[in-house]
Amino acid sequence: MAKELNARYWEERYTAGDTPWDIGSASTPITTYLDGLQDRGARILIPGAGRGHEAEYAHRAGFRNVFAMDLTDEALKDLRERCPSFPMDHVLVGDVFTHHGSYDIIIEQTLLCALDPSLRERYVDTMHRLLKPGGVLVGVLFDQVPNAEGPPFAASLAEYQQLFAKVFPSARFERCHNSIAPRAGRELWVKAVRQERGTVACAVYDGLEAAATMREEVKLVLDDGSERTSVPLDIVHRDDGEFVLLRDGTELDIDRVRKVVRNIIP
Ligand SMILES: C[S@@+](CC[C@H](N)C(=O)[O-])C[C@H]1O[C@@H](n2cnc3c(N)ncnc32)[C@H](O)[C@@H]1O
Numbered sequence: 443m444a445k446e447l448n449a450r451y452w453e454e455r456y457t458a459g460d461t462p463w464d465i466g467s468a469s470t471p472i473t474t475y476l477d478g479l480q481d482r483g484a485r486i487l488i489p490g491a492g493r494g495h496e497a498e499y500a501h502r503a504g505f506r507n508v509f510a511m512d513l514t515d516e517a518l519k520d521l522r523e524r525c526p527s528f529p530m531d532h533v534l535v536g537d538v539f540t541h542h543g544s545y546d547i548i549i550e551q552t553l554l555c556a557l558d559p560s561l562r563e564r565y566v567d568t569m570h571r572l573l574k575p576g577g578v579l580v581g582v583l584f585d586q587v588p589n590a591e592g593p594p595f596a597a598s599l600a601e602y603q604q605l606f607a608k609v610f611p612s613a614r615f616e617r618c619h620n621s622i623a624p625r626a627g628r629e630l631w632v633k634a635v636r637q638e639r640g641t642v643a644c645a646v647y648d649g650l651e652a653a654a655t656m657r658e659e660v661k662l663v664l665d666d667g668s669e670r671t672s673v674p675l676d677i678v679h680r681d682d683g684e685f686v687l688l689r690d691g692t693e694l695d696i697d698r699v700r701k702v703v704r705n706i707i708p
Pocket residue numbers: 452453463464465489490491492493494511512513514517536537538539551552553556557
């Protein structure tokens with residue numbers, strides 16, 4: 443039976459000290475990236491932070507809004523002990539998939555490969571939801587992992603490209619040139635920007651507002667090419683984005699809507 447990769451699973455691995463993924467310091471592709479950033483006030487989320495080496499590095503480098511999140515406190519307590527000046531309210535114990543927030547930067551470091559592959563699409567959707575428009579997901583992905591049975595679960599470059607393309611059409615991948623020696627040649631650097639609202643998005647917004655006011659049934663063309671017919675009731679603004687509330691009760695991320703077709707014939 444497949445392992446359930448829940449909080450208990452990870453907690454037991456930390457308690458047993460069975461943490462071969464932990465390199466004991468911040469990963470060099472990430473420290474190089476952080477060193478090159480100007481804005482020390484950027485809101486940075488590190489999901490699946492584990493013992494928080496990258497979070498500690500960023501904090502000590504002067505980044506003021508770094509948030510380290512993990513499913514288990516068993517991992518994060520190490521960060522608290524090592525780095526007492528790290529703001530305690532920036533240490534988040536929880537599941538990134540149910541987390542609400544809005545970040546300029548999300549740093550990926552061995553979270554995606556730790557997830558069951560069936561969660562990959564949910565991962566990219568969640569990262570997109572948690573980024574501000576113009577925000578960026580960066581970090582390291584494995585494209586080769588020796589174990590047949592994960593975690594870690596690697597994917598090929600082509601699989602990553604396909605996975606990210608739907609929600610991050612401009613995502614870029616390149617071979618890391620500064621991996622630590624044991625990981626050299628196995629890491630890809632990903633940079634995926636959540637697109638800013640453009641004129642198309644403004645037209646979408648206007649169309650949704652007009653239809654919501656008129657309680658009019660419209661056809662919505664979504665980012666994956668699918669279509670949905672419903673009556674928009676409201677536009678909901680939250681700190682994790684904007685959502686259109688549909689008549690059937692679902693909240694659809696406005697960024698997923700590419701076109702609003704009005705005056706449809708019932
Ligand atoms: C392979 S470890 C990597 C930890 C750390 N990034 C590192 O490189 O040392 C994966 C981490 O992701 C955490 N994790 C797994 N699923 C998660 C989820 N849904 N939300 C938040 N953290 C999660 C686990 O508890 C574990 O600490």
